[in-house]
Structure formats: structure tokens, C-alpha cells
Amino acid sequence: MATVKDFSVEEKLTAVLTLQKIDSKIDEIKTLKGELPMEVKDLEDEIEGLQTRIQNIDAEINSINNFVEQKSNAKKEAQALIKKYEKQQDNVKNNREFEAINKEMELQELEVKLNDKHIKDAAIEQKEREVQRNRTQDKITDLEDALKAKKAELEKIIGETEKEEKALSAKSDEAKEKVDPRLLSAYERIRxxxxxxxxVVPILRDSCGGCFNVIPPQRQSEIRQHKKIIVCEHCGRILVDNDLNDAINVGK
Incomplete structure (x- = not known):
């Protein structure tokens, strides 16, 4: 049985060109998908990040509510003390005692005002957080709509091409086994x-089918003879003649 080493140059070129045509068909399918897989992943990551932001905002709102509750309780305590001191004023025995009670009342009145300020500032901060939350949620909704559309588009393409892509991938693996190992290594590196x-590219209009630099007539003649593997001196791609290129059809 012949081994890869026993293959002629033409057979080696046929094998690597066949692999190239199969891989190019796989590339066409990937091009059809375009950036959709990456766009879907980016949208998913962005939505996850925004959901984390909402969780953080909710935690901040909860903290503000606890703060307001504390200040409201402190205000009530101060108001209760004021009422207590008002009753004590009715039973004072001298001016010194009256002034002491009056000073305590003034301190508690300041405490009420200070707590009112804290509650007012917290209400403003809470409103800002709620606006941030609503904006973030609206953005999530928009992104979820975009994600749904992208996923539907991607799933449609996958549904239409999955079977073909699997078949081509199997063909590619099979074709690689028929390519000379050193040539396969070069092929994968260039690719x-x-x-x-x-x-692997054909000659198109006397030029390399990859970089489109002109191939001299003598060089083209050597390529057609299939006596050695020739690469483009400009881009390094493996060159084949049109007859060999047209003779290979990998189908689907």
C-alpha cells in the first residue's frame, strides 16, 4: 500500500488543494455567521453586568431606607423629649431650672431639624438611585430585545448550516490524513x-490568486508541470494551475 511519502507532487498538490477547498467552504459558513456569536456573547455579558449594577443599586436603596428609618425614630425621640420638657417647664421652681430645661428643649429642636435635613437629603439620594435603576432596567430591556433578535438570527443560520458544517468538518479531518505531514504543517501555518x-491558490490572470502579484510565464510553466511544490515569492501561498484547480470539486 502506498504511503504519503510515495505520493507524487501532483497527488500531494491534489490532496492539499482538496483540503483547502473544504476548509474554504467551512470558512464561508463562518463568514455567514459573521460576528453574531461574539455579538451574542457581548450582549449577554453586558446584560449580566447591568443586572449586577441593579443589585448594587437595590442594596444602596435598602441602606438609604434603613438610614431614613433610623433618623425618623431619632426625630420622634427628640419630639417626645420636647413634649416632656414642656410639661416640666410648668413645674419649675426657679429661673435656673427653667433655663436648663429650655436649653435641653433647644438641643432637641436642633436634633429634630438635623434629622429632617438627613431625611430630606436621603430622599433626594434615594430618588437619584431610583432614576439610575429605571434607566439601567430600560437599558437591560433594550439589550434583551437585541439579544433575542441576534440569537434568533444566529439560530436560523446554525439551523440551515449545522448539518453541512459538520459534514465538511468530517471531510476536512479525512482530507488532512491524505496530506503530506510537512505540507500539512506548511498549509496550516500559511492559512x-x-x-x-x-x-493554496490558483493562478488568476497571470497573477497569484492570493496577493495578486504577477507570476512570470516561466514560473507558471513550472507550476503546470507538477514536478515540485511552488509558493508565491510575495505572499508564500502554495500555487496551483487552473486545470488542477478546476478539476477538484468537493461539493457539499
Whole structure:
């Protein structure tokens, strides 16, 4: 049985070109999905962050409510003391005692005013927090609507392409086994270097099908002979002739 090492250059080129065409079809499906998977993840992360913000705001509002309750109780205590001191004023025996009670009343009246100020300031702060909460919740609602639409779009594409993508992935794994190991290593390295994933390209209009630099006639002749693997001197992609390129059809 022949091994990869026994393959001719043409067979090696056919194997790596077949792999390229399969991988390019997988790339087309990924391009169809576009940035949707990343957009879905970003929206999910943003919503999670905003929900955490709402939890923090709720905790702050709860803390403000507790503060208001404390100050309201302190105000009531001060008012109760004022009433107590008013009754004591009716039974004073001298001016010194009257003045002492009057001073205590003044202190408690200041305490009432101070607590009123704290309660008023807290009410303003609570209102600001509630506005922040409502704005955050509105933003979450908008993002959830956007997320729902993105997910529906992505699920539709996945539903239409999942079967094909799985079949192509299996074909790609199978095709890799038929490619010379050293050539496969070069293929994967070149492929990862370019956004379009093209590592094997045909000659188009006397130019490299990857970088579009002109390929000299003598070089084109050598490529057509399939006697050695030739790469573009400008971009490093593996070059094949049009006849070989057109002869390979990987279907779906």
C-alpha cells in the first residue's frame, strides 16, 4: 500500500488543494455567521453586568431606607423629649431650672431639624438611585430585545448550516490524513497567517490568486508541470494551475 511519502507532487498538490477547498467552504459558513456569536456573547455579558449594577443599586436603596428609618425614630425621640420638657417647664421652681430645661428643649429642636435635613437629603439620594435603576432596567430591556433578535438570527443560520458544517468538518479531518505531514504543517501555518484562510491558490490572470502579484510565464510553466511544490515569492501561498484547480470539486 502506498504511503504519503510515495505520493507524487501532483497527488500531494491534489490532496492539499482538496483540503483547502473544504476548509474554504467551512470558512464561508463562518463568514455567514459573521460576528453574531461574539455579538451574542457581548450582549449577554453586558446584560449580566447591568443586572449586577441593579443589585448594587437595590442594596444602596435598602441602606438609604434603613438610614431614613433610623433618623425618623431619632426625630420622634427628640419630639417626645420636647413634649416632656414642656410639661416640666410648668413645674419649675426657679429661673435656673427653667433655663436648663429650655436649653435641653433647644438641643432637641436642633436634633429634630438635623434629622429632617438627613431625611430630606436621603430622599433626594434615594430618588437619584431610583432614576439610575429605571434607566439601567430600560437599558437591560433594550439589550434583551437585541439579544433575542441576534440569537434568533444566529439560530436560523446554525439551523440551515449545522448539518453541512459538520459534514465538511468530517471531510476536512479525512482530507488532512491524505496530506503530506510537512505540507500539512506548511498549509496550516500559511492559512493561519491570512484572514481569508487561503493557503493554496490558483493562478488568476497571470497573477497569484492570493496577493495578486504577477507570476512570470516561466514560473507558471513550472507550476503546470507538477514536478515540485511552488509558493508565491510575495505572499508564500502554495500555487496551483487552473486545470488542477478546476478539476477538484468537493461539493457539499
Amino acid at each position: 493561519s497567517s491570512y484572514r481569508n484562510g487561503l493557503a
